[in-house]
Amino acid sequence: MTDNASKMILEPLLGALRQWVYPGEDAPWRHRATDWSAVLDLASENKCLLLVAEGLNRARIVIPANRLAEVKARREACLFRNMANLGVTATVCSILRTHGIRAISMKGVLRAHAIYGSYDARPAQDTDILVTSADYRSAIDVLAANGFHSPIPATSKWWHDYLGESPHLPVNGGTTVDLHHKVRQPGTPAPTDIARIIAAARIAGVGGREVPVMSDMDAAMLTASSLGKAIRNDEVWLHYAHELFVVTSALEAAQRAAYDDYAREIGVLRLWTFATDLAAAAFRLRDGDSEDAPTTAAESRWMAALLHAQGDQERRWRRSGLLWQWTDGAVARPLRFAREFGQARLGDMRRHYEEIS
Numbered sequence: 001m002t003d004n005a006s007k008m009i010l011e012p013l014l015g016a017l018r019q020w021v022y023p024g025e026d027a028p029w030r031h032r033a034t035d036w037s038a039v040l041d042l043a044s045e046n047k048c049l050l051l052v053a054e055g056l057n058r059a060r061i062v063i064p065a066n067r068l069a070e071v072k073a074r075r076e077a078c079l080f081r082n083m084a085n086l087g088v089t090a091t092v093c094s095i096l097r098t099h100g101i102r103a104i105s106m107k108g109v110l111r112a113h114a115i116y117g118s119y120d121a122r123p124a125q126d127t128d129i130l131v132t133s134a135d136y137r138s139a140i141d142v143l144a145a146n147g148f149h150s151p152i153p154a155t156s157k158w159w160h161d162y163l164g165e166s167p168h169l170p171v172n173g174g175t176t177v178d179l180h181h182k183v184r185q186p187g188t189p190a191p192t193d194i195a196r197i198i199a200a201a202r203i204a205g206v207g208g209r210e211v212p213v214m215s216d217m218d219a220a221m222l223t224a225s226s227l228g229k230a231i232r233n234d235e236v237w238l239h240y241a242h243e244l245f246v247v248t249s250a251l252e253a254a255q256r257a258a259y260d261d262y263a264r265e266i267g268v269l270r271l272w273t274f275a276t277d278l279a280a281a282a283f284r285l286r287d288g289d290s291e292d293a294p295t296t297a298a299e300s301r302w303m304a305a306l307l308h309a310q311g312d313q314e315r316r317w318r319r320s321g322l323l324w325q326w327t328d329g330a331v332a333r334p335l336r337f338a339r340e341f342g343q344a345r346l347g348d349m350r351r352h353y354e355e356i357s
Contacts, residue, residue: 016056
């Protein structure tokens with residue numbers, strides 16, 4: 001990533017996203033000649049076009065006329081999809097509840113609304129529902145009896161045992177339901193006490209209906225895990241970092257300490273620290289040669305990937321290195337690393353076996 005590319009494209013992109021936390025903030029990027037169409041292209045590649053568009057609006061920067069129709073169409077499509085998603089989420093949680101199955105919404109529309117205060121800022125492709133392992137198979141049967149078909153065989157160990165989830169498609173079309181009994185992101189540490197996560201759920205109102213959703217702390221930990229997975233797999237991650245930036249920026253010192261303590265308690269502190277540090281570095285205000293500008297070498301490497309300037313990366317050894325970096329513990333750390341690494345490799349083997357069977 002060249003300095004010029006950073007100033008001309010990346011800094012305005014990140015500056016627009018900062019507007020969600022610091023609306024109206026003045027900064028050098030606002031006073032440079034900028035190809036805003038290129039900024040919007042990069043935003044789209046990084047799954048944050050609507051967030052950037054709203055950031056530009058808050059900064060009182062006019063979106064190029066030839067992009068206005070596209071942004072409007074994307075926003076309307078986002079709202080339409082999210083409204084449909086909300087209906088499915090509320091209905092599925094209600095149906096499962098009537099069958100004695102405790103289920104909560106994870107990620108998705110309600111999480112985006114809690115963060116951004118809007119239903120048209122970030123689209124949700126599917127609706128993610130979390131149940132305990134004890135209820136998982138029963139929940140599959142309930143969904144099947146209510147018009148949802150899963151293409152995943154009941155015998156798939158890759159899906160049901162390793163990933164701990166399965167997709168369920170409505171027979172008449174519409175929003176896919178991803179049913180989970182784990183919150184695992186392959187190759188990253190994850191909490192295992194699902195019953196505790198469900199018990200800690202808060203209630204969100206949806207058109208007069210009540211939907212249980214992940215607690216703010218658990219949702220933030222899941223976002224950190226999603227960011228880790230994206231980094232590990234060379235996928236876009238800026239939208240996850242932005243969510244963490246918005247969340248952590250709103251925390252008082254005591255609240256942030258509580259989040260850190262919870263991450264430590266559930267065994268994901270190193271991953272949580274990595275993710276939040278990267279989010280802070282990504283959205284740190286840069287002003288020429290100020291002392292606030294430098295980032296670590298690792299952070300600079302991930303930032304370069306936002307512009308696709310790095311090319312193919314050394315995936316296998318880097319994945320192992322990241323997993324070690326994210327694994328909590330002192331004496332037990334090597335054992336935890338070996339367990340997660342072994343599970344990841346076994347999961348890959350199971351997936352390969354099922355694909356060729």
